[in-house]
Amino acid sequence: MNCIIIDDEAAARTIVAHLCSQVDNLDVIEEFPNAISAMKFLNRNDIDLIFLDLHMPDFSGFDFIETLKNPPKIVLTTSDKNFAIEAFGYDCIVDYLLKPITFTRFLKSVQKAQKEKVTPPVAPAPILKETTTLVEKELYVNIDRRLVKILFEDIYLIEAKGDYILIKTEKKNYTVHSTLKKIVEKLPDALFLKVHRSYIINFKKIIDIEDNSVLIAKNVIPISRSNRPELMRRLNLL
Amino acid sequence: MEQPNLSYINDLAAGDEVFKHKLITVVKNELPDEIEIYHSNMNSSAFAKAAQNVHKLKHKLGILGLVAGYETAIAYEEELKLGKSSLKTEFESILVACNHFINDL
Numbered sequence: 072m073n074c075i076i077i078d079d080e081a082a083a084r085t086i087v088a089h090l091c092s093q094v095d096n097l098d099v100i101e102e103f104p105n106a107i108s109a110m111k112f113l114n115r116n117d118i119d120l121i122f123l124d125l126h127m128p129d130f131s132g133f134d135f136i137e138t139l140k141n142p143p144k145i146v147l148t149t150s151d152k153n154f155a156i157e158a159f160g161y162d163c164i165v166d167y168l169l170k171p172i173t174f175t176r177f178l179k180s181v182q183k184a185q186k187e188k189v190t191p192p193v194a195p196a197p198i199l200k201e202t203t204t205l206v207e208k209e210l211y212v213n214i215d216r217r218l219v220k221i222l223f224e225d226i227y228l229i230e231a232k233g234d235y236i237l238i239k240t241e242k243k244n245y246t247v248h249s250t251l252k253k254i255v256e257k258l259p260d261a262l263f264l265k266v267h268r269s270y271i272i273n274f275k276k277i278i279d280i281e282d283n284s285v286l287i288a289k290n291v292i293p294i295s296r297s298n299r300p301e302l303m304r305r306l307n308l309l
Numbered sequence: 310m311e312q313p314n315l316s317y318i319n320d321l322a323a324g325d326e327v328f329k330h331k332l333i334t335v336v337k338n339e340l341p342d343e344i345e346i347y348h349s350n351m352n353s354s355a356f357a358k359a360a361q362n363v364h365k366l367k368h369k370l371g372i373l374g375l376v377a378g379y380e381t382a383i384a385y386e387e388e389l390k391l392g393k394s395s396l397k398t399e400f401e402s403i404l405v406a407c408n409h410f411i412n413d414l
Contacts, residue, residue, distance in 0.1 A: 080365060082335045082372060086321065089328050126364055150368045171317055171371035233357065 072185060076102045077109045077135070078124035078148065083170060087122045087148065090177040097181060106130035107284070107291060110138060114282045118143050120184050122168075125149035125158075130293065134269060136161055137295035138283040144184045148172065210257055212238065212247045221245065223262055227276040228287050229254060231269040239288070266302055267295045274305060310402070313410035314374035332372075337411050340369050344404050351397070360389035363400070370403065373410065378403045 076087045076099060084102045091099045100118065103109040106127060125132035125147050136142055142163035150170045158167045166180040211218045225240040231251045238245040251271060258271065265271045266285060270292045278286040285292050294302060322329035347362035367382035381403060385396040
């Protein structure tokens with residue numbers, strides 16, 4: 072069985088690589104300090120198993136999984152036990168290892184991965200509105216008790232940041248106390264598309280699309296499996 | 310007070326001195342930077358970011374054999390997420406102990 076390790080912490084990668092070396096027929100093909108580089112690697116290589124850190128800057132482990140077309144078996148590695156229930160909502164996740172990892176527990180995970188068969192997860196429906204007309208041209212947001220006008224056409228990206236959203240425009244970024252779910256109702260469908268549970272993009276600002284990521288300005292944004300068909304449908308493909 | 314130790318690293322290495330040395334070197338490189346980033350975020354009252362730093366540091370405390378320290382980090386991380394920091398002094402004294410310990414290795 073071949074595997075890769077994704078973790079932004081070098082100590083964690085060192086430990087998992089060492090544990091892998093103690094198990095027969097388990098070869099570490101590559102280690103990655105972030106999800107983006109791993110995504111590119113997975114587009115070109117078949118892997119049986121991923122040891123995936125749940126907490127990484129920019130992409131969480133769950134965000135990463137949602138970008139994979141055919142996810143291999145995944146063992147989550149984390150210092151946080153609060154996500155165990157969410158983890159087992161994904162068919163590809165075979166185990167959930169709490170750091171610091173012991174050899175006995177690690178071995179159990181590998182044995183589980185060797186036994187379990189992965190079935191592709193069911194894609195949730197996209198949550199964007201069915202129809203829209205571009206009646207409004209701008210949006211007012213509450214920032215420091217001021218209502219600030221932002222033109223739709225200036226927005227290129229909206230990103231979820233916990234209890235806040237970050238609205239990125241070519242001139243300025245705005246942090247607003249809201250959710251993607253709320254703002255999506257105010258946006259014209261003709262311009263905006265939710266490509267991931269944490270990102271809404273301005274469709275007109277796309278520079279290029281590479282497999283499961285889209286380039287908007289200088290931002291590489293993941294496209295989740297469930298939202299990819301809608302994105303592809305809306306492209307004027309040659 | 311509980312002291313950092315090599316029990317976890319020794320168990321993991323199981324006599325493999327090359328690996329033990331490699332892991333200690335990685336921890337010696339990573340931990341000071343992580344502590345610095347944590348302090349920087351605390352100094353600017355960026356509690357949410359500091360909570361993420363504590364999350365990473367928590368693993369280092371586990372690697373350095375700190376069982377009670379790990380639990381303190383869990384509680385402190387949750388506190389910071391709520392914008393509170395009553396465990397700041399306790400947690401930071403653990404970091405000081407870890408820093409001294411790795412510097413002596």
